[in-house]
Amino acid sequence: MPELPEVETVARTLAPDVAGKKLLSVFVCNAKSWQDELSADSISAVQPKILKVGRKGKLLLVYVEPFFLGGLQVLGLAFHLKMTGRLFYYDFPKEYEKHTRIVLNLENGQRVFFDDARKFGYCRFFTDRSAENWEFWKKLAKDPLEMAPEEFVLALQGKSAGIKSLLLQQDIVSGIGNIYADEALFRAKILPDRKAGTLSEQELFLLHQSLVSVLEESIAFCGSSIKDYRTAKGDVGSFQNKFNVYGREGQNCFLCRSPLQKKTVAGRTTVFCPCCQK
DNA sequence: AGATCTACCTGGTTGC
DNA sequence: TGCAACCAGGTAGATC
Numbered sequence: 001m002p003e004l005p006e007v008e009t010v011a012r013t014l015a016p017d018v019a020g021k022k023l024l025s026v027f028v029c030n031a032k033s034w035q036d037e038l039s040a041d042s043i044s045a046v047q048p049k050i051l052k053v054g055r056k057g058k059l060l061l062v063y064v065e066p067f068f069l070g071g072l073q074v075l076g077l078a079f080h081l082k083m084t085g086r087l088f089y090y091d092f093p094k095e096y097e098k099h100t101r102i103v104l105n106l107e108n109g110q111r112v113f114f115d116d117a118r119k120f121g122y123c124r125f126f127t128d129r130s131a132e133n134w135e136f137w138k139k140l141a142k143d144p145l146e147m148a149p150e151e152f153v154l155a156l157q158g159k160s161a162g163i164k165s166l167l168l169q170q171d172i173v174s175g176i177g178n179i180y181a182d183e184a185l186f187r188a189k190i191l192p193d194r195k196a197g198t199l200s201e202q203e204l205f206l207l208h209q210s211l212v213s214v215l216e217e218s219i220a221f222c223g224s225s226i227k228d229y230r231t232a233k234g235d236v237g238s239f240q241n242k243f244n245v246y247g248r249e250g251q252n253c254f255l256c257r258s259p260l261q262k263k264t265v266a267g268r269t270t271v272f273c274p275c276c277q278k
Numbered sequence: 279a280g281a282t283c284t285a286c287c288t289g290g291t292t293g294c
Numbered sequence: 295t296g297c298a299a300c301c302a303g304g305t306a307g308a309t310c
Contacts, residue, residue: 001303032286058304083303084288099288118287120304136305161280170305178303227290227302267282268303 002081004143004175005218006229006237007055010087013222014062014112014232015053017089022049022107023064026077026123033101033116036124040102042069050106051076057140057174060087061126062104073128077104078137079114084228085121088113117228136170143175144211152208156196163199163207164192165266176211178268179224179246184210186245191277192265217242245271 002010024047026040034040048064055061056078063076079087084099093109102114102123114123130137144152155172156163166172167181176184185192187210190203199207218224223237226247230236240247244254249262253273262271 003304080304082286082305116287117289118303120287159279165280168304269301 001083001177001179001226002085002229003058003177003180004215005239006223007058007060007081008219009223009237010232011053011055011060014087014089018050018106018112019052020049022047023104024107025105027103027105029096029103030101030119032119033122035122038070038125057143057170074125075127077123078126079123080121082120084118085114085116086228086230087232088115088234089232139171141171141174144173144208145215147173149205149208153201153204156204159196161196162193162266163190163196164270166196168266180214182246182271183214183244186273186277187214189277192270192272245273
């Protein structure tokens with residue numbers, strides 16, 4: 001399940017192979033995976049050079065030489081991997097596979113595949129106007145790594161909603177999904193269903209610090225591969241071996257040895273330590 | 279405002 | 295073996 005560390009890793013592993021190359025065309029294998037009223041075909045007419053690969057929240061951004069289209073300045077392609085989306089780079093014209101949804105054709109026959117078994121993910125343009133006319137982009141908050149601790153505290157303190165629910169809302173803080181929400185709450189010793197308003201300023205600072213540390217450590221391990229996630233080179237990440245709680249229900253807490261519990265919080269499977277987390 | 283439910287999808291696992 | 299039920303989870307949208 002690609003969250004911030006996984007998307008960041010895909011961006012970092014994809015960039016060296018595509019930056020500086022011409023994007024000749026974008027082929028859409030599955031119509032629903034292209035979610036833009038502007039046609040992907042317009043790429044063929046421009047064939048812009050790819051400038052860099054970046055990330056905004058869980059969006060992966062392929063920046064190209066800007067060009068005008070429909071009164072907008074296109075800055076690049078944005079991919080949302082959702083649950084099973086993957087991006088792979090091939091240095092030869094590889095045949096499409098069963099789950100290939102979008103193909104980027106680069107110069108010299110090189111290709112980037114957007115594979116997505118469950119078809120939840122999508123690709124579209126991002127433009128100079130995305131902050132105004134793309135609802136998801138417009139509301140997307142900063143991620144914990146780019147947020148000052150004080151900003152994070154301000155965004156959460158006094159809210160009556162549950163803390164885990166808020167961590168998952170991309171318009172409050174971006175990049176966090178089910179895995180890193182549970183892991184950060186464990187590190188901060190906070191129960192997932194605590195109302196945010198009951199958290200002290202100190203607890204919120206600690207939670208921010210926990211998010212930063214768990215995200216940075218995961219990036220250092222190339223993310224977590226539970227099932228589907230791979231880097232752009234097809235490698236697995238290894239942070240799944242460092243989980244304290246995610247997927248460990250019934251097993252003993254590494255700190256206090258009592259069994260970890262599972263329950264549904266904010267509609268998601270949630271694992272926590274009823275002893276360490278308050 | 280917030281919580282809960284459903285929809286979007288398919289592959290893998292479990293249970294009969 | 296065959297097959298149905300269920301689960302995984304990011305986001306949008308509807309409803310209470």
